[in-house]
Amino acid sequence: MNILSKTRRRSALVLSAFALVAGSAAAVQPAANAVDPDPNHLTVVYDAVGTTHVGNQVDADMAIGPTTISVTIDTIAPVPTPIIDGTMVIPPQTMNFDILGIPARAKVTMTQVGKITGTLTKLPSPRQALDLKSQVKYDIKLSNVEARVFGVWWPLAVGSNCHTVNPVTINADSVIDNSTTPPTGYFTINGGGTLKDTYTIGNFTGCTPLNFFDIPGFFPTFGSIPINALVPGSDNTLSLTLSNPRQP
Amino acid sequence: MNKRINRLTGGLVATGAASAAILAMTATGAQAATTYTPTGGSANFVGSSVSFTDIEAGQTLTCSTFNLSGSVTSSGTSRAYGADAGSLGTLTSSGCTNPIAGATTVTPSGTWTVAITGDKTGTVWPARLKNVVANVSAVNCTFTASGVVNGKFDTATQKFTPNSGASGLTINSGAGAPSGSMCVTLDLQPGDNVAVGGSWTNTGTAVAITNP
Numbered sequence: 001m002n003i004l005s006k007t008r009r010r011s012a013l014v015l016s017a018f019a020l021v022a023g024s025a026a027a028v029q030p031a032a033n034a035v036d037p038d039p040n041h042l043t044v045v046y047d048a049v050g051t052t053h054v055g056n057q058v059d060a061d062m063a064i065g066p067t068t069i070s071v072t073i074d075t076i077a078p079v080p081t082p083i084i085d086g087t088m089v090i091p092p093q094t095m096n097f098d099i100l101g102i103p104a105r106a107k108v109t110m111t112q113v114g115k116i117t118g119t120l121t122k123l124p125s126p127r128q129a130l131d132l133k134s135q136v137k138y139d140i141k142l143s144n145v146e147a148r149v150f151g152v153w154w155p156l157a158v159g160s161n162c163h164t165v166n167p168v169t170i171n172a173d174s175v176i177d178n179s180t181t182p183p184t185g186y187f188t189i190n191g192g193g194t195l196k197d198t199y200t201i202g203n204f205t206g207c208t209p210l211n212f213f214d215i216p217g218f219f220p221t222f223g224s225i226p227i228n229a230l231v232p233g234s235d236n237t238l239s240l241t242l243s244n245p246r247q248p
Numbered sequence: 249m250n251k252r253i254n255r256l257t258g259g260l261v262a263t264g265a266a267s268a269a270i271l272a273m274t275a276t277g278a279q280a281a282t283t284y285t286p287t288g289g290s291a292n293f294v295g296s297s298v299s300f301t302d303i304e305a306g307q308t309l310t311c312s313t314f315n316l317s318g319s320v321t322s323s324g325t326s327r328a329y330g331a332d333a334g335s336l337g338t339l340t341s342s343g344c345t346n347p348i349a350g351a352t353t354v355t356p357s358g359t360w361t362v363a364i365t366g367d368k369t370g371t372v373w374p375a376r377l378k379n380v381v382a383n384v385s386a387v388n389c390t391f392t393a394s395g396v397v398n399g400k401f402d403t404a405t406q407k408f409t410p411n412s413g414a415s416g417l418t419i420n421s422g423a424g425a426p427s428g429s430m431c432v433t434l435d436l437q438p439g440d441n442v443a444v445g446g447s448w449t450n451t452g453t454a455v456a457i458t459n460p
Contacts, residue, residue: 042350
């Protein structure tokens with residue numbers, strides 16, 4: 001009877017904790033395509049798809065999306081038109097890479113922190129051309145890290161909450177090339193465009209060093225490897241193409 | 249040899265001149281009428297899929313309702329091509345939207361007129377909406393478009409269809425020029441050409457057109 005009660009209490013505690021975590025996640029995760037009732041705000045939704053290259057020891061690409069990005073602009077503010085809000089939910093992706101020559105993969109979850117902000121600036125030419133500058137922060141979480149040894153994918157414990165200490169800041173901007181006539185790389189409200197950035201990934205926290213000794217029969221010379229020796233760096237790039245504008 | 253070439257060249261020039269003269273005579277014949285006579289009474293042009301596109305800015309407004317009502321002026325009286333056939337003083341529009349900006353307001357104003365501008369082809373006459381003025385407001389950008397809308401009026405179907413491309417309607421400079429920072433971001437500029445889409449069908453008394 002006591003054992004049963006204890007088990008129930010523990011289950012209730014676990015459920016409560018899960019509910020809290022889920023609640024927090026829901027609070028952090030911005031609502032996509034929420035309609036802004038302010039008549040001086042205009043929200044436009046674009047399809048978004050792109051890729052990011054993570055440098056340092058990872059040196060691998062990962063798809064961004066396809067997803068949607070919702071941006072809200074202040075229609076009464078003076079030019080350049082400010083982007084005052086926005087969200088882009090990036091679906092978790094599996095990233096394939098090598099750890100010292102050993103094939104590896106990890107689930108990467110990027111969770112937006114705060115709003116997308118930025119500006120839209122009209123360019124002198126050609127018609128409709130805009131220079132879009134945006135800023136957004138994402139927490140990056142790694143999970144389900146696995147290494148392929150002897151032809152088998154082996155899980156490498158990375159911890160249940162291995163994520164960046166500080167959210168990564170991404171400044172995704174139009175890259176205007178004025179060397180051509182007309183210029184290229186601009187953004188248009190009607191068509192979208194491609195945004196690019198080189199960004200820095202800082203240190204991670206809550207991570208267990210990847211321990212290759214956990215793999216039966218495998219005795220690597222390098223032992224265990226901390227995530228912070230693999231991922232953080234300033235040579236990460238992102239390219240994101242927006243298209244198909246529409247109302248939420 | 250040279251003489252033969254000169255003779256041949258002379259012959260070709262003469263043939264070309266004769267062809268040009270025939271073509272000119274034919275063209276003059278096709279444009280013989282200079283006057284027309286409209287007959288009818290009250291007119292009620294109901295718009296269908298009426299849209300206005302700033303060609304340079306690539307922005308389009310589509311209105312679910314855009315109707316023009318009025319009457320034929322001096323029914324049965326001949327007048328020159330381009331002179332008004334009728335006036336349209338009751339202008340109503342609603343349900344105007346832009347794919348990005350959403351709901352917009354398009355307010356036609358003044359008294360629009362309509363004229364036949366040339367000879368018919370079958371039952372189709374070149375026609376023109378004149379004195380067109382419409383005030384547009386969307387996402388804190390306001391402007392006025394004015395001018396004419398060139399198109400065709402088919403007496404068989406009683407339908408006025410604007411020509412594709414630039415219609416003769418432009419965004420105002422000076423009074424009615426685009427106002428508001430969003431006009432800059434949306435790139436709506438004075439002098440921009442406006443294409444008019446859709447059609448208007450007269451559901452009132454049928455209008456007949458004859459020459460002279």
